[in-house]
Amino acid sequence: MESARRVSCLSDPATGAALESFTNQTFDEIAIGATEVVRHIVTRDEVELLSLVSGDVNAFNGDRLDGSPNAGLRCESVSAEALLHGVLKRRLPGPGTTIVGHALAYQGVVGVGDELEATVVVQDKRAPRDVVFGCTVRRGDETLVSGTITVAAPTERQTADLTATPTVPLRRHDVFARLFERCAHTPAVPCAVVHPCDRDSLLGAIEAARRGLIEPVLVGPEAKIRAVAEAEGVDIEPYRFVNTEHSHDAAVQAVALARRGEVQSLMKGSLHTDELMAAVVPSSTGLRTARRISHVFVMDVPVYPRMLLVTDAAINIAPTIQDKVDIAQNAINLAIVLGVEQPRVAVLAAVETVNPDMPATIDAAMLCKMAERGQITGGLIDGPLAFDNAVSPEAARTKHIVSPVAGQADILLVPDLEAGNMVAKQLQYLAGADSAGIVLGTRVPIVLTSRADSVRTRLASTAVLKLLAEANQAGAKN
Template sequence: MTQGTTFENRTYEELKVGDEASLARIAREEDFLVFATASGNHNPMHLAAYDGDGDGVPEAIAPSLWVGSLVSAVLGNLLPGAGTLYRHQSFDFSGHAQAGDELVVTVRVLEKLPEHEVRLSTEVRRAADGAVIVSGEALISAPTRKLRFDALDVPGLIVQRHRHFEKLVALAAPLDPLVTAVIAPEEPRSLGGALLAHAQNIITPILVGAPDRIAAAAAETGLSLEGIEIIDEPDHALAAHRAVDLVADGRAGALMKGHLHTDDLLRAALRKERGLRAGRRFTHVFVMDVPGVPHPLLVTDAAVNIQPDLKTKVDIVQNAIDVAISIGIAVPRVGMLSAVETVNPDIPSSIDAALLSKMADRGQITGGLVDGPLAMDNAVDIGAARTKGITSEVAGRAEVLVPPDIDSANMLAKQLAYISHAEGAGLVLGASVPIILNSRSDGDMARLASCAVAALHHARTRGLSPKH
């Protein structure tokens, strides 16, 4: 119910036979996931990610008792309303709803009984065709006191599902696997992420590290190394150089960080002889899948450039725009973050943001829309932008967020991960090939999505087509 709506109940004395009330509700896949969590019913027929009956088509059929539960919303809010208590409910299920269906729920008073009891008919119809999919009767104890109340401010629920990453993995699936040199995958998480992406045909890994430690990690995870090339190099710094050699020799199209220090990897990638420099600064991008946000959210630079100057920020922005395009955002909206949304000479980040916005206007940054300075609220929330009187294509709609420095960018990414339950795919861009750079704490989905983003970016920048 919408906050601010006022409800008034109908007491037993006020109710008349024939009184009725209805509400409309769109069935959403997220509702089915919440129901699965709350009820413990994990029947795959109700979950769109699965084919529950083996016919090759995921169903996402609404759980029947979830549909039936919508009746209680009418009884508890509208008729009779506040103070109503259930005594009995019967259901006949004559049809099914699917995600996206609009449902109309109606209750009607059939009979008033002694002791303040009321019998009502209950039904749920599909709005599209008017078909009754649930019918029955309710017996309730009606309220005896008149009540008026505003819609309760019930906390919202966010389904911790990473649909954007699932889409990216699906987009990468038709591509030829990206040959990826994985450096020192000598513990379960880094090895498991590479092998998971291999199992999904997103990458073909070449493992560079200590074979005994790699084998021990594989044994700990229960994963097989059969058919996977392993290059024996136990020294991490040397392993990074061996991996860069694979790229220089044309044997690999990407690097992936395993269980080694980022400095060792980047030092090898930035070497002058047969290194991976490609004209821009190396910059890091997190592609974040934030539950409840309708699009991927990119945060940059949270891992490489500590106090970027204006020239470096140009590359940070351009690299982020390029990868955003690679994952399907046609014209990325880039919000240059500061503490304020107006240029303040005492806040250097606000000056840089304004300059970068103007540089984009003049074609010095291409492919996206850049605006700033923007405070965090008016970068991502259209209501906040309107309140501040900011009118632009970016304000309130930003898909790429560029904080002023590594401190603020890293804090923002970690807040999204640990407070908003986001997953983050990490890449270093600006090199001649994508460098997959995950945190040691990242789980399988983050590592898999990082490989998918790398594969998509590699394919787009080289004009490669799907294999089918």
């Protein structure tokens, strides 16, 4: 007798909740005609994992993860076939099933966001345990896969626990590797390393020098710096020293070097950020320009398909609308230097609509209008956008947001320092992001290192510094 046709979406049909386990059907229990149907929406992670495993990397462009019809993996590679395998191994027959052969025909392209319907029907049973399934995968009225798959069905009852299934974050777009590659064939940039009087700050600068990123000028108490170098067994004789009495004097002397053009960048050592910035900020003796000083985190987020800039999360506590104009322009200019042709700026707020009671939404609307009038140039700006709509094409589509920025932001412009700091650190500690930090709006770029920075982060910050310093020098010559 033919078994009932079952339809599911990888969830409990009664409650809609995600299923936590699957129980199989054994060879003896499977009836001719038994049918299982699964509906599933293709995600970015699935498409990229399949392209990686299959080796069909040319079929999938990791930079085009915007949910467009072109962002997909060729069906003949494995995408729709893998859905059929999932139905057979999880549903019918279920856990304990082994795929032993298939004869499938393919056509069409599977894209991110496509809703697929996979159907398997028992056509034949062959002792001792082979079962032949008729299989199709459809997208609406279009058949993408058709044919048969033969499995060795389980002979004993098994239940698979899905709660232990791991999530695999992928580094889709290795931001820092590309930055390092761009830095590989240009001369090192003269850099004043301010008060490198502890292990991390001194060794970080020496490693950056070894990799050809900077030509360090060690500014600080020479005796202390040499003591650290001796303790760590590193040779600092090739590098220039500027001897100072203490950290405050080191900051002042480093800024003076930059003003005289003897260095093209600054790197913070083992002094407080406030101490360094106190020497940078004064109009008459510091490194200020006509634009507001701001900070940008350049983030390499494993689950995001492009470089992501977050600003300002370190300097401007409660920026005014005019401050935000400069913050946005600084970030746009940096993104262009780092290779983004027309940066997309998402002005973040808690909601996507302008609300007079929520100042962040008013600021966002003003920034968009100012960009339309040419007061901010070089990028596309939209807002207010909530975080999900800024970075997720699926979230933007769900909320019917039509925007060239929504779902694919290059820059997140946050309402204030507290919000920016939270966003950046959540990406670091929950999403596994690496972040490089740079100070902008000054005559020369400045890296503010932290004791918590990894070697990769320190080097990436220095790579950003180098690229920006080179761009500044090229602009000065022109």
